Amino acid sequence: MKWPWSKKKEERGLYEDLVELYTLLQTTITEDNIDREKAMNIPTVSGCIRLIQDTVKTCPIKLFHEVEGKVQEIKGDPRLSLLNDDTKDTLNAAQFWEAMIEDFYLEGNSYAYINKQRNQIKSLHYVEESAVSINSGIDPIFKDYDIWVNGEMYKPYEFLKITRRSKDGVTGRGILETNKKILAVAYNSLIYENILAKTGGNKKGFIKAESKLDRPAINELKEQWNKMYSQNSENCIVLNKGLSFQESAATSTGMQMNENKITNADEICKLFVVPPTMLGGDGKANDNDYEKFIKLAVLPLLRAILAALNKDFLLEKEKSSFYFGFDVKELLKGDIEKRFRAYEIGIKNKDTNY
Template sequence: MGLFKRLFGTKNTDIIDSPEKLLALFSSFGMSAAGINITPANAMQIATVYGCVRVLAESVGMLPLNLMKQNGRQKEKDSKNDLYWRMQNGPNDYMTAQEFKELIMVHLCLRGNHYSFINRSSTGKVLELLPLAPHCVEPKLNDDWTVQYKVTFAKGNQRTLDASEILHLRLFTVDGLNGLSPISYGRHAMGLAKATETHGSKLFANAARPSGGFKTEKSLTDPQFNRLKDQFSDYSGENALKNLILEGGLEWFQTTMSSEDAQFLETRKYQRSEICGLYRVPPHMVADLEKATFSNIEHQSLDFVQHSLMPYLTRIEQRFDKDLLKSDKTRYFKFNANALLRGAMKDRAEFYGKLVNLGALSPNDVREYEDMNPRENGDIYLTPSNMLIDGKLPETQK
């Protein structure tokens, strides 16, 4: 902590204390084809974008990230290492582990990059990870293929840091250095969603689509028009269903939804599906159950873990290994995604039963997966009788 304070003077790297920083925070990623500037701030105002980012962030945030130690074929949690407890209790003194993992995902989903300052001791030990605002960090690849980061801190202070001082997580990239921003590359889809949302809001705010109207072939006198206007204004609330008293040949007609209105609703549905596709989030996870059934939701949820979350999990694991563990080849970070992969109790029982009968798992292994305490004599691995030779194990046969 002392080293970081001496270098930068503060831990809060996202203080908005000038118009320039406020502009940078809400900086546009480009004009969409719908004529609307899309920024991380207003993109999150789109319900589907907010829902997708929240689903991804909370799904990753709740998964345990363990520091593992490998000795030959033996693998175990390295609970004696300080980094293990950093990942369990929080990377710094003001964030929990879940909040930090959620912040990583929010930065990746909105900006395509996450940066954290690695605060080390004089011996190189990682003391804490301090997240930086993505718009305040500019990575640069030097001619000698080393990477440096120009970081703008509070009050406009700037420092150039080496790659060893920055934890940089990125989405897939075209230059090997900068992650591609989903907001930037999906701005046209989000701009159309924003445009239709704004159009719908103004439609209701201005009462642009009345439920009906009056028609007549005659011209109303000013007293008739004013009397009709005053009478009709009273037909609201409890009086909405009262009978109208018409005069001057007036007839009431009911309006129906036009083809333009129907197309407007279809456009909103399509944009919702397109944004879900951009983030690879099943529609039912953002409350779109139109095409969901009881038979396919479980499979969609498993598909979400395998094809949506796993790329993020492996990306985070490998970057943590590279930036935090350096040359230590005996340790690695690993997410425990078993909780998300669990099916129904009947399916789990059949799965565990087959693995126990095959000798792949012991009863205590199963109990550990189910968060249960081990039982006595539960570390036995069975060998099916059809795998014995003359009724004996291969190593005991003579």
């Protein structure tokens, strides 16, 4: 006969075992930590960023002055040379924008120090996002902040700041923060594929023994096993009497690797609003895909850059009538030609409602 309290004791013991098992699972299955190095190892991530970088670099920045409704392009301003050619730093303008755009997408923040002498901008210096600290004020309405680099404090107007998904104008959120799950899935798939390549695609399994193996036999088996799964010519092992290989069941992940890669790549392209065909390299991208890429991926970034330049690169007295702009005629050339053709057809058909 069991005493009444013995059942409670068994239940309590079972509960403690479940808690211990849950704790063990929590410690072994940890959340993936995707940093920028891992993210840039994902081909779709680096491909999207490179495509956007190369597109932006082809667009020269210009300065305009509007007076009484008339817009005049300003040429020869020293600031244009800094933005388009030589920053007077170790980076040229093309390298400067590459670094700024990479930080923008990955970290959500990109910073550059504006070196001024008596209201004249002499040089522009890219600063790594990790080297910048922001000390924000506590007022949620009249927001203010200081920028710290290497223990030195700087005011907001001393830095060019381009942010993504920002709520204060100085700190943003990059895909490493907002989309870490899909990046982890893609990166882990890449690691899994790398393991398959290293092992030559050999099937996984385990060794069954009729009797307990001694330590020398175990060590010999491990050595042969490592040789089999290494990248060399010896791709077989000899099993002694009483040992047999039991193949483990194939997982859905392994069987659907190629389909998963395509799906993951398409999902990552959505983060950058880049049509997947733009990265395919198979010639399937058409004019419509290119137009979507320019209008949905590139132009919003250009708008963010211009907003930052008009805020931080102009003097207060200039802000009412001067503004920066990108020359995007070449990017939109196909779209403009379509409009002219449509207008021409309308004229021929005596229909000018275009």
